[in-house]
Amino acid sequence: MKKLIAKHRETLLVTLLGLVIFALLNYLMVQWHEEPWTNPKMGYWSVFRKYFCLSGFDAHTYVTVSKWRPLYELYRHPMLALYMWPLSWINGQLNDIFHINCAIYTVAVAWTIISTATWTLLYKLLRNVVGLAVGSALLLGLFHYSFSHVMLAAIAPDHMILTQFLLILTLFIATRRKEGLPLWQALTLCFVSAGVSLTNGIKIWLMDIASRTRERLTFNNIMRRSLLYLIPAAMLGAMYFIQTETTEKEEHQWQVTMRDKRIAKDSTYLARLRADSLRQAKERSRQTTDSKLFQWTDNSVERTPLLVENIFGEGLILHEEHLLEDANLTKNPRPVIIRYDNRWQYIAEGTIVTLFALGLFCAMRKRLMWMALLPFLFDMFLHVGMRFAASDVYIMTAHWAFVIPIAVAYLIRRTAEIDRRSLSPLLHVIILVLTATLWWHNLSLIAGKLLEHS
Template sequence: MSLKTKFIHFFKLLFPSSGTELIVLLFFLVVYGYLGSYIAIHYKIIFDSRIPWDAYFSFDNKSIVMTGGSFERHPLSYYFFNWIRELALLYSGGKMNGDFRFILAWFSNFAVSLSVLQIFKYLKNIIRLPLILNFLLVLFFGAFSTTILLSFTPENFTYTLFLLTLFNHYSAIKLKKDEKIPALALAFSGVTIGGLTVTNIAKVFIPVAFEKGLFKSWKKFGNAVFRVTLTLIFFVLLYLNRIDFKYQNIFSKTNEQYEKFSNVNSTPTWDMILSYFFGGNILFSNFIVRDKHNMAGYHYKGLIMTVYSSWIPYIFIAVLLMLISWSYYNNFKNKLVQVLMISFLFDILIHCIMRFGLHTSYIYGGHFVFVYPLLLGWLFYSYKESPKMLSFLTVIFTLLFVYLLTNNYLRMVEFFWFLNQYY
């Protein structure tokens, strides 16, 4: 295949390749664009040079934009955010004003809208659901608290969401065709995804394990080992170069971060898991305003999520998790479903079992929240020959969708109250 053909295929993968796909992308660009533009122009919360972190929901906007975040968790994002910051400054004439915030918001909008497009493409081209179900599932996904917040937030999670949805769609195409993921594609995915959040590099290797005949042929197994090793070598060398090969700093800083973000016991673990990890990424929970300071004398207000105060959101999350588990059970022999679930279980291990950042796990949604609409898609697919069951599932899904829209709309009204009061 020529280089030109590869580029054409890549752009068809990345951008709309049909009228319906173009409509999906434009719809979310307009909706998220209006939201983000309004916030950027009228409020300072997207970027305030005095506030390095925690202005809303524990996002580190200023810190991320200026430095790319901590090197031990986001080793290569420094370079990525340098480009974004410089482009935003170019547009704003070197000032960190409303124009600067506007461009930051539109970068986020573009990344999240493309993420939604990747979900739509996966549902349409891989699962091949009826068009109406595809639209409903991407609207459901687009109304998640994570996708709403990331659509205007300059954060690592924003671009991680895009890269992971793109890679999952790409790897699903390869697995469906019984093709292997090329070495350069795997290396590029590993460096970009792992570069933004180091633990996510493991997810890049999951589809490799499901390539056809991998464990039946020494040649294929050896080739897979070579591709994984090559990816790790590229990643490690770039990581070490970023920190001037002072690798001791990685271990000391990682341990320090783990201690800081894993030893919070103010809320029962089961409630943090349901309200923050499984719930907060989809369904906004209650908000509380906290007094914050930047360690340099500036005091400000921060908005954070607390646990659900009503039994209804718990029922919502329980039903959604039952549907996801049902999908996994029905499609257990489907390697594409296994890739999604193993990736999801990896995040459950880190946040729920190892408890890293469990008390703020509602901010980590970009790492895994896309799994929900895809597994729901596979659940609908498993009953494509059963009209009665499809109707039952559609009714349940519609009820969840209506509640999600209602809840998240009301919470965003509260969010704007917070902006009007303090920003």
């Protein structure tokens, strides 16, 4: 045991640091509306919907863990409700013991473990694959989690942290072998990841192709390997069909029954349903095309402000105005585009983007860089090209933001090789200042919001 601890001492210490950070962050989260959520005076859906408003994240996970229900949209998250069943079962056992709803504690523990694992995997990528020193790898890990909606993903009861973990896990596994991802692992990761969010399956495929050696990157090899992804696709299709015929039908029937009871009791409820229907019809008119798959696209949002204020803006640095409000609310929605009041925020954003671009230039021949970059480009195609989820695109930041510290890691390596005396220390100072500033700014605003109603 002593030899084992000595061998992995560095990893254990880094993991312990991550555990402390994410435990404290999730402690903040469980303080938020703790009383009404642990001792609800109404149904789980109603109580979480009433009090939960966090930047556009959903409270579906809290509801599902409180009492298991298939609330997630199957065509986008075909297996996510099933993944939440073990947490719901654990929560049921805790409810019997403590006689309160322990969903927020159950999710907080699970999210702390997942976030700590993600933090450790990212550190090992930067340390072992890129080849950074301990201090540089730790600094970039803290830099990554200083981004506002990466920090929020570690505590918000939504699927973003699961996606981030699975994508970074894929990078970690693929870089352990010169040949890239073994086929069975690639197909398994595709099935599991696409079960969380369907687009993750495409990202795993892109990572798999990018992990191939140059000798194997021929058109025929790519086509043959790509065709094998029909296996997890077929399995997901089967799971989708089974759930639509079982749990989905039961959930729909239950919702219709509850709606009819509500209409009988509340004469104004039918009018609100009609108003919601009109609002949804107006939103559909802004879609890229009239299809259910494109219902979250919005052609009314301009692409340049979307990039500057939301993707590389709100996703990394919180706006103080309309702090953590939801742009999809029926009443008093957050404006889709908000501009910063202070010039330093644009300077910080521009510096991050510049470091990212320089890092990409330094790492164009690195396999890890391409494995991280291709999913990022796919996300940019969705969010900027198609304007998918444009109204609250920043909540997806955890899906792609890890590409930034990976690119900057290669920039650090390159500057160290060119000149150790000036460029490398200056670069570390810039990243340290950015990291400290973003942690202070984002965490103080998030903590203030969560503790305000504790």
